[in-house]
Amino acid sequence: MTEPIIRVTNLSTKYGDRFVLRGVNMSVNSGEIMIILGGSGCGKSTLLKHIIRLLHPYSGQIHLFGQDITRMEEHEFEPIQRQMGVLFQNGALINSLTISENVALPLQMHTRLPDDLIWEIVRVKLHLVELDHAYHLFPPELSGGMRKRAALARAIALDPQILFCDEPSAGLDPVTCLEIDQLFLKLNRQLGMTLVVVTHELESIKRIAQKITYLDQGKALFSGAFEDALKSGIPQIDQFFLKSAP
Amino acid sequence: MPQSTALLTLEGEVTLAHVGDLYHQLHHQIQTCTESHITLDAAGITALDSAGAVLIQTLPRLAERHQKMLAIQNIPPPFQEVLEYFAVEAAAPVPPASPPSFLERLGDGVYRAYQSVVQLLVLIVDILWWSVIGIFNRSGARRGAFMEQCILLGSQAFGIVALILFLIGFVTALQSSAQLRQFGATIYVANLLAIGIARELGPLMTAIIVSGRSGSSIAAEIATMKFTEELDALKTMALNPIRFVVVPKFLAMTLCIPLLTVFANIMGIAGGFLVGITYLDLSAAAFGNQVLEALLLKDVLTGLIKSVSFAWVITIVAVYRGFNFKGGAEGVGIATTSSVVTSIFMIIVVDSFWGILFYFG
Numbered sequence: 001m002t003e004p005i006i007r008v009t010n011l012s013t014k015y016g017d018r019f020v021l022r023g024v025n026m027s028v029n030s031g032e033i034m035i036i037l038g039g040s041g042c043g044k045s046t047l048l049k050h051i052i053r054l055l056h057p058y059s060g061q062i063h064l065f066g067q068d069i070t071r072m073e074e075h076e077f078e079p080i081q082r083q084m085g086v087l088f089q090n091g092a093l094i095n096s097l098t099i100s101e102n103v104a105l106p107l108q109m110h111t112r113l114p115d116d117l118i119w120e121i122v123r124v125k126l127h128l129v130e131l132d133h134a135y136h137l138f139p140p141e142l143s144g145g146m147r148k149r150a151a152l153a154r155a156i157a158l159d160p161q162i163l164f165c166d167e168p169s170a171g172l173d174p175v176t177c178l179e180i181d182q183l184f185l186k187l188n189r190q191l192g193m194t195l196v197v198v199t200h201e202l203e204s205i206k207r208i209a210q211k212i213t214y215l216d217q218g219k220a221l222f223s224g225a226f227e228d229a230l231k232s233g234i235p236q237i238d239q240f241f242l243k244s245a246p
Numbered sequence: 247m248p249q250s251t252a253l254l255t256l257e258g259e260v261t262l263a264h265v266g267d268l269y270h271q272l273h274h275q276i277q278t279c280t281e282s283h284i285t286l287d288a289a290g291i292t293a294l295d296s297a298g299a300v301l302i303q304t305l306p307r308l309a310e311r312h313q314k315m316l317a318i319q320n321i322p323p324p325f326q327e328v329l330e331y332f333a334v335e336a337a338a339p340v341p342p343a344s345p346p347s348f349l350e351r352l353g354d355g356v357y358r359a360y361q362s363v364v365q366l367l368v369l370i371v372d373i374l375w376w377s378v379i380g381i382f383n384r385s386g387a388r389r390g391a392f393m394e395q396c397i398l399l400g401s402q403a404f405g406i407v408a409l410i411l412f413l414i415g416f417v418t419a420l421q422s423s424a425q426l427r428q429f430g431a432t433i434y435v436a437n438l439l440a441i442g443i444a445r446e447l448g449p450l451m452t453a454i455i456v457s458g459r460s461g462s463s464i465a466a467e468i469a470t471m472k473f474t475e476e477l478d479a480l481k482t483m484a485l486n487p488i489r490f491v492v493v494p495k496f497l498a499m500t501l502c503i504p505l506l507t508v509f510a511n512i513m514g515i516a517g518g519f520l521v522g523i524t525y526l527d528l529s530a531a532a533f534g535n536q537v538l539e540a541l542l543l544k545d546v547l548t549g550l551i552k553s554v555s556f557a558w559v560i561t562i563v564a565v566y567r568g569f570n571f572k573g574g575a576e577g578v579g580i581a582t583t584s585s586v587v588t589s590i591f592m593i594i595v596v597d598s599f600w601g602i603l604f605y606f607g
């Protein structure tokens with residue numbers, strides 16, 4: 001078997017004195033969709049932030065593309081960083097730039113494409129998230145859901161190999177949520193993009209999940225194929241899928 | 247006519263990393279080829295992403311700009327799908343944002359100035375109304391909010407006001423003694439200082455310091471509350487934001503700034519006193535008597551009236567800027583800065599007004 005694109009080994013971390021993650025293991029192969037789920041405050045965002053190297057672990061290793069990013073200098077990490085897109089929980093658009101400028105930003109900073117191509121790409125990406133009309137608007141002029149979609153357009157501006165999303169559908173209506181899931185599936189199937197998505201939405205999980213990692217109080221109770229999770233008989237997971245099922 | 251058709255090929259990875267080079271290369275080839283019809287053979291593509299798709303779709307338009315026709319053929323079927331997915335044509339064309347004309351901007355400016363004045367007046371009336379109500383009826387504000395604000399305000403400004411006024415008193419006494427000494431009238435340093443500080447420098451400097459220290463934080467706090475929708479939350483709980491948030495601050499300012507001013511006056515005179523008894527060799531008793539003789543109750547009172555008016559200016563400007571906050575987190579910074587700049591300006595305008603009134607009055 002080939003080396004997984006993301007491999008988290010025995011990851012532990014703490015804020016102050018309190019351990020937030022305790023020996024988490026997880027691996028994602030290229031082209032898979034991994035869902036991270038668990039109760040709020042169980043450390044999902046924290047795990048994600050470690051994988052994208054915003055936080056440094058207390059112990060354990062994280063391999064991206066086969067390289068251990070916990071033992072890397074900043075300049076060594078940069079090329080890897082360009083292969084990843086991140087959708088933050090709150091969008092994190094730059095408020096002083098228009099939506100189109102936000103999406104164009106990574107293209108302008110990290111590629112040497114001619115301008116007209118950049119703006120065409122921006123137009124296409126905004127069309128994918130159905131924000132054609134928001135081209136000249138500023139982030140504060142959009143609703144929360146629109147901001148999130150704009151942030152998604154920015155996250156996929158560079159066609160990253162791995163896309164990380166922190167609660168992409170939180171606070172969105174079911175229709176938009178469905179559209180975003182379809183977008184995820186298209187990106188996954190047509191471009192072979194690997195996705196790591198934190199979400200609670202049961203519908204969403206059923207639609208897109210190939211693998212799941214279930215976090216509970218900083219421990220990964222389960223990490224593996226979605227079907228196996230349903231058969232695993234772990235009480236918390238059963239409860240999650242039964243309770244939230246109608 | 248097959249002779250007039252040029253054949254170009256596109257092969258390999260047509261992805262973000264290579265699209266820039268491919269674009270320039272193809273652009274050059276399209277420009278330099280002599281035939282008017284170009285066929286692009288895409289059979290050799292091994293990878294295609296959104297940037298590549300956009301490249302392929304912009305090529306015909308690029309060719310058109312050079313009066314040539316470009317047709318693309320043999321795109322491998324899996325990539326055909328990618329191409330359709332990232333269709334440029336489907337995306338609505340972007341209308342350019344046209345800048346408004348001079349007249350439009352002028353009209354807009356006048357209209358906005360008018361609106362600001364109306365808003366400001368409404369705000370002032372609101373604040374005064376709810377403050378008067380607030381004095382008699384505490385139910386609309388959190389209990390202890392007024393004391394909290396007083397303590398906060400006092401502790402923020404106390405030290406810095408003391409230090410600055412002491413230094414100002416010190417320096418003013420030194421400067422004036424240099425002049426008065428020529429007439430052998432150094433004792434009048436005490437008069438000059440007492441009146442200057444009580445009437446002008448005490449209230450003015452205190453107000454400027456407080457506007458920088460506390461006015462700015464009021465503007466920032468209200469702007470942040472607006473940004474995080476706290477103000478809306480208050481309204482939905484049937485709490486009036488003016489009454490709940492602004493009135494305690496307004497009343498605290500109205501009480502604390504005059505108190506700070508009295509204290510500032512004392513510190514200023516103490517600064518002069520130090521110069522008097524050391525550098526000018528005046529006796530402590532002589533200096534003290536001179537100060538008391540020179541200082542009329544009227545001087546102190548006009549100073550205090552001024553300081554109340556400054557307190558109102560600072561609070562109203564800060565609250566106005568806070569409520570008028572726009573945009574994201576950076577708007578908070580803008581609201582804060584503009585609140586300080588505006589209130590210092592307004593303080594000096596109001597001070598001049600009082601100056602004229604008391605001088606002729």
Ligand SMILES: Nc1ncnc2c1ncn2[C@@H]1O[C@H](COP(=O)(O)OP(=O)(O)O)[C@@H](O)[C@H]1O
Nearest residue numbers: 015016020038039040041042043044045046047
């Ligand atoms: N910057 C921080 N400092 C201290 N504790 C934090 C910080 N960020 C998160 N935490 C704590 O870590 C735990 C996990 O947080 P997080 O990963 O954001 O949870 P979630 O699974 O809801 O995304 C929570 O209990 C939270 O209180």
Ligand SMILES: [Mg+2]
Nearest residue numbers: 044045089166
């Ligand atoms: Mg979170």
